[in-house]
Amino acid sequence: MKYVKTNDGSISAYNDKYDDYYHSQKDGAILETLYKHIIPSFSIVDKTSLKILDICFGLGYNSLFTLAYAKKFNINVEIFSPEKDILLLDGLRNFKYPKILYNYLDINNILHSITQSKKYNQSNLSLYVFKGDASIYLQQFKDGFFDIIYQDAFSPSKNNELWSESHFRELYRILHNDGVITTYSSSSFVRKNAFLCGFFVFNMKYFKLKQGSIFTKQDIDIKNIENIILNKIDRLN
Numbered sequence: 001m002k003y004v005k006t007n008d009g010s011i012s013a014y015n016d017k018y019d020d021y022y023h024s025q026k027d028g029a030i031l032e033t034l035y036k037h038i039i040p041s042f043s044i045v046d047k048t049s050l051k052i053l054d055i056c057f058g059l060g061y062n063s064l065f066t067l068a069y070a071k072k073f074n075i076n077v078e079i080f081s082p083e084k085d086i087l088l089l090d091g092l093r094n095f096k097y098p099k100i101l102y103n104y105l106d107i108n109n110i111l112h113s114i115t116q117s118k119k120y121n122q123s124n125l126s127l128y129v130f131k132g133d134a135s136i137y138l139q140q141f142k143d144g145f146f147d148i149i150y151q152d153a154f155s156p157s158k159n160n161e162l163w164s165e166s167h168f169r170e171l172y173r174i175l176h177n178d179g180v181i182t183t184y185s186s187s188s189f190v191r192k193n194a195f196l197c198g199f200f201v202f203n204m205k206y207f208k209l210k211q212g213s214i215f216t217k218q219d220i221d222i223k224n225i226e227n228i229i230l231n232k233i234d235r236l237n
């Protein structure tokens with residue numbers, strides 16, 4: 001694995017085995033995490049208590065920024081995240097996360113907890129990490145369990161099993177009726193697979209960021225949601 005600095009100044013990495021990056025170099029790891037996953041999903045599912053699936057843990061940006069965001073806005077979150085690269089999880093204690101995360105969270109304590117006991121619990125914030133294959137992990141969850149799913153595997157051409165029609169069928173089963181899936185991918189292969197499983201498919205594009213997708217089980221007023229997203233981004237800056 002090779003560390004790389006992304007365009008927003010945050011550090012991400014390149015994975016030799018998959019020949020792929022953990023985040024878009026152009027958008028940046030922080031902006032991808034906040035603008036493609038956290039803010040859109042928290043804008044669509046407006047609840048004070050959320051169950052979130054982060055596929056997959058990787059460098060932990062999605063899960064850790066979600067804990068920080070939930071802490072800032074006093075939202076209860078339970079995050080469930082599979083990751084099959086066991087060595088990666090153990091190596092993260094030396095990883096240089098963006099400074100802002102340390103303002104909200106005791107990152108060293110969280111990393112220590114999840115590498116030792118695969119879970120972290122602190123008042124209204126919980127994170128459960130599973131070391132193993134995501135497809136097997138998903139089978140244990142009951143229908144409609146998750147409010148939010150971050151679909152964040154490597155790109156479809158490199159990590160095909162986590163973008164297949166059967167994968168989206170399983171996501172459809174475990175997503176709540178009012179829930180949402182966010183992804184950086186805008187590939188027609190991915191959108192078609194989601195659509196074939198019954199999802200409504202929406203384009204996600206703002207500022208100069210690359211376009212991503214939103215999948216829901218119910219139709220939503222996407223124009224209204226975009227305004228809410230832009231408002232939340234404004235408030236965060």
Ligand SMILES: C[S@@+](CC[C@H](N)C(=O)[O-])C[C@H]1O[C@@H](n2cnc3c(N)ncnc32)[C@H](O)[C@@H]1O
Pocket residue numbers: 021022023033054055056057058059060061062063082083084085088132133134135152153154159161162
């Ligand atoms: C793009 S990275 C995830 C980035 C991460 N969400 C973050 O915020 O840093 C994709 C991750 O998926 C993991 N992965 C790929 N296929 C998997 C599978 N079938 N089961 C579990 N993890 C998998 C890889 O090891 C890699 O860490």
